[in-house]
Amino acid sequence: MTGVPSQAKRRAILEAATEAFLHSGYSASVDEIAAVAGVGKQTVYRHFRDKQTLFLAAVAAARTTTAEQTLTAASPPTTGPPTASRPTASRPTAGRPAAGPPTAGPATADRPAAGDWVFPSGAAAETLTLLGEQILAAALSPTVAALHRLTIAEIGNHPELSDHWGDGAEPFVDQELAGYFRRCADAGLLDVPDPARAARQFAYLLVTEGRVASAYGTKHLTTDQRHAIAAETADLIVRAYRPA
Amino acid sequence: MTGVPSQAKRRAILEAATEAFLHSGYSASVDEIAAVAGVGKQTVYRHFRDKQTLFLAAVAAARTTTAEQTLTAASPPTTGPPTASRPTASRPTAGRPAAGPPTAGPATADRPAAGDWVFPSGAAAETLTLLGEQILAAALSPTVAALHRLTIAEIGNHPELSDHWGDGAEPFVDQELAGYFRRCADAGLLDVPDPARAARQFAYLLVTEGRVASAYGTKHLTTDQRHAIAAETADLIVRAYRPA
Amino acid sequence: MTGVPSQAKRRAILEAATEAFLHSGYSASVDEIAAVAGVGKQTVYRHFRDKQTLFLAAVAAARTTTAEQTLTAASPPTTGPPTASRPTASRPTAGRPAAGPPTAGPATADRPAAGDWVFPSGAAAETLTLLGEQILAAALSPTVAALHRLTIAEIGNHPELSDHWGDGAEPFVDQELAGYFRRCADAGLLDVPDPARAARQFAYLLVTEGRVASAYGTKHLTTDQRHAIAAETADLIVRAYRPA
Amino acid sequence: MTGVPSQAKRRAILEAATEAFLHSGYSASVDEIAAVAGVGKQTVYRHFRDKQTLFLAAVAAARTTTAEQTLTAASPPTTGPPTASRPTASRPTAGRPAAGPPTAGPATADRPAAGDWVFPSGAAAETLTLLGEQILAAALSPTVAALHRLTIAEIGNHPELSDHWGDGAEPFVDQELAGYFRRCADAGLLDVPDPARAARQFAYLLVTEGRVASAYGTKHLTTDQRHAIAAETADLIVRAYRPA
DNA sequence: TATGAATGAGACTTCATTCAT
DNA sequence: AATGAATGAAGTCTCATTCAT
Numbered sequence A, B, C, D: 001m002t003g004v005p006s007q008a009k010r011r012a013i014l015e016a017a018t019e020a021f022l023h024s025g026y027s028a029s030v031d032e033i034a035a036v037a038g039v040g041k042q043t044v045y046r047h048f049r050d051k052q053t054l055f056l057a058a059v060a061a062a063r064t065t066t067a068e069q070t071l072t073a074a075s076p077p078t079t080g081p082p083t084a085s086r087p088t089a090s091r092p093t094a095g096r097p098a099a100g101p102p103t104a105g106p107a108t109a110d111r112p113a114a115g116d117w118v119f120p121s122g123a124a125a126e127t128l129t130l131l132g133e134q135i136l137a138a139a140l141s142p143t144v145a146a147l148h149r150l151t152i153a154e155i156g157n158h159p160e161l162s163d164h165w166g167d168g169a170e171p172f173v174d175q176e177l178a179g180y181f182r183r184c185a186d187a188g189l190l191d192v193p194d195p196a197r198a199a200r201q202f203a204y205l206l207v208t209e210g211r212v213a214s215a216y217g218t219k220h221l222t223t224d225q226r227h228a229i230a231a232e233t234a235d236l237i238v239r240a241y242r243p244a
Numbered sequence E: 001t002a003t004g005a006a007t008g009a010g011a012c013t014t015c016a017t018t019c020a021t
Numbered sequence F: 001a002a003t004g005a006a007t008g009a010a011g012t013c014t015c016a017t018t019c020a021t
Helices: A007-027 A030-037 A041-047 A051-073 A121-139 A142-154 A170-186 A195-213 A223-240 B007-027 B030-037 B041-047 B051-074 B121-139 B142-154 B170-187 B195-213 B223-240 C007-027 C030-037 C041-047 C051-073 C121-139 C142-154 C170-186 C195-213 C223-240 D007-027 D030-037 D041-047 D051-073 D121-139 D142-154 D170-186 D195-213 D223-240
Strands: none
Touching (some): A007 A030, A007 A041, A007 A051, A007 A142, A030 A041, A030 A051, A051 A142, A121 A142, A121 A195, A170 A195, A195 A223, A223 B195, A223 B223, B007 B030, B007 B041, B007 B051, B121 B170, B121 B195, B121 B223, B170 B195, C007 C030, C007 C041, C007 C051, C007 C142, C030 C041, C030 C051, C051 C121, C051 C142, C121 C142, C121 C170, C121 C195, C121 C223, C170 C195, C195 C223, C195 D223, C223 D195, C223 D223, D007 D142, D030 D041, D030 D051, D051 D142, D121 D142, D121 D170, D121 D195, D121 D223, D170 D195, D195 D223
């Protein structure tokens, strides 16, 4: 294992760095990272010019990783019209089976409607609540939350961090949520002139509420707490975009 | 300077520490703080047991300071129909076209309605937009934004930071915004079952949008950008709570 | 490149090492040298036992190279009356009025006599001035000057450096200068009991003046400055060895 | 010994640094310097911003020190007959065997004439030889030689070194030598149009010969060797400036 | 009480050299 | 034979904290 750019070691270093930076911030020591990765300090510096380079690479890697996990975790429960129930950890990851659109038909939600409205917005609220719970779980997971805190902490010192960075809520938004709103609009369930905006609003408010409640991912939130937040936020959005 | 820990020096230390921590994070050096405060290092340690204690005190002081500034800056430029609230030092930020209060009568807004609804929600949207612009300006001010970033950065290492901490958006919410929503509800302009919740939702979404757009206060936002965010958020809230 | 230490690589390493050491001193890194030479580090160590060995070899190589360049550059632009010596590539430095050889006859110098003496010492002074200018240009060239500084810098740590080392002024002296003085003596122009000594004195004083004036080759000297130094030194020597 | 800028420690650091730099060059370690000075590393950095600052300060200090020693050591052993010059603090360094002044009258030199000329230049040659021996001893002393080597070694990296720097030979020249030549001229012993130039030429050539012979102060020179160099150089100068 | 000099640990980074491929 | 990854030591500099004045 000499003489050839060991990709394995590079990965080990990156993993160790990610863990260290997420745990201790930028002040994590290169010594510690090297030790955890099981390599010499110089090896770290051969792969990454300096600490800052290593830091940015680690953040980028963490983003990729968490984005992947997140997307699969938060994939819409794919509710069909009749059965709107969360088939749980259905990580389809590939060939995402077009998330179930909110059909116009009478939504016999298998859960009591969160709001007090009549059909059919209630079905949308319910689906959004389910989606929201998943998004919350992902966004408040230790890793994602730590990445978010780290980014904010260092955005002043490393402006590159703001490139390709929204708020840690984007991954959820771009892919699935906007599509869901569009389908709701197409189905006449909601009156959503700009699905992307609606998706962003839902995600931002949802995640912000979750972050504040959990001290930015530092304190655990019970399932009930997450459900309440998701339901409340879904309620707001559905109210706002309910057809006149 | 003769035997009793001078309060003036304490204040000087606290000010220097606040500035240093806000600027450089927890890694700001005690040396620098003592130098800026114009005292010896030992004096710092006589007033504050160690760096962590100094840090927490500085953050607490910064919160008090910014909360004060914030409240006066973001006080609603106006009042509700029946009761005028806190006519304090509401720095109108120069010629700002005295925001319309949620009047019950036909709101001849001196500005084109942001939305496309009929009366009188439009007036509320407009007022909320104005309020939102002020809130945004305050929340994205260098000091407030830095305090927010610092808190998030260190919340993992100093859990005490989460005590008495919402999201940096609370001050706006608690005092003024909730009252405004209540008055709107009382006046029949909006249908707001829980004014505090509405206030929180408005503030959270507003500030989050502003933070994301400005890289957490790191990049400047133009007045137009801030206006667009405020208007969009106000639109959402007013839509959501518009009377059925 | 298949089993025998390639001579081409050795030369490349030596060249890279010379450049690096001349530029950065002994602290130049082996890494950098290997990189510039386009070889692996191990290859360097296969050709040279360790850094010190490489260093000494590089210095030796640089001496050979610069001595060659120097001799051709500083070859006397002229010859003595009886025997013409090596009229080689005597770069006349542009329009320089072909230096007068020490002719025995009444020297109708094509230049006004630098000093105020009568014939024929004036001719010798002029020729020495021309020679001196060339010697100066060579001795203060970036490479030669750097080699000189490097040698002095490391002579304490690597005593081998003083073997075969005079002062970087020897090459001029040994070959050409002494011969010139001898010819002058033979021609009766000067009274030089020990031509080698005279050559050494001229060269040492000339080069020392040039080095001091140029901060040891670190600052550029104009042609005029070099001319003044050469003229002054030639004047001294010719005065000292003028026939009684 | 706290709380007050200890000048004693500063001096100790400077001394240690001077010794270390003179001995090992710029690569001497700050650790070692601090250890030798008997202080902590941080104390070094409190007194001197960084290594370069310390280095330059050490060189400056060494120059001052050696210049002082040098001037007293090389002070002209005596004065001229008519005009006693520099009655100043010419610490005669103990019973120096009153060197022959350039007497105008028939110079009954208390030493056999070094050359083979007639009077009175011979007296000047002898005195210059004596002076030259002292200059040589000073210039080749371990400390002065090391300082010279160090300066040349680092002049490329620290251009400030060339400020206030001639060649390490100036101190001798400026003060005493030029005066001596002037007195010789006044007395009609020598024909020296520019005493300062003569002094410089004598000193430069003398010291350069000494440096080359001693491998830049690295190898010891016997008294005889130094005498020979001084005599030879004095001979050249006196020849050059002998009255026509 | 207040000062700032002093400390010792530890931060990042680089080096000459060796080893496994 | 040649590569460059790896090592361990060392270098410069900074920090939070204490001590002597």
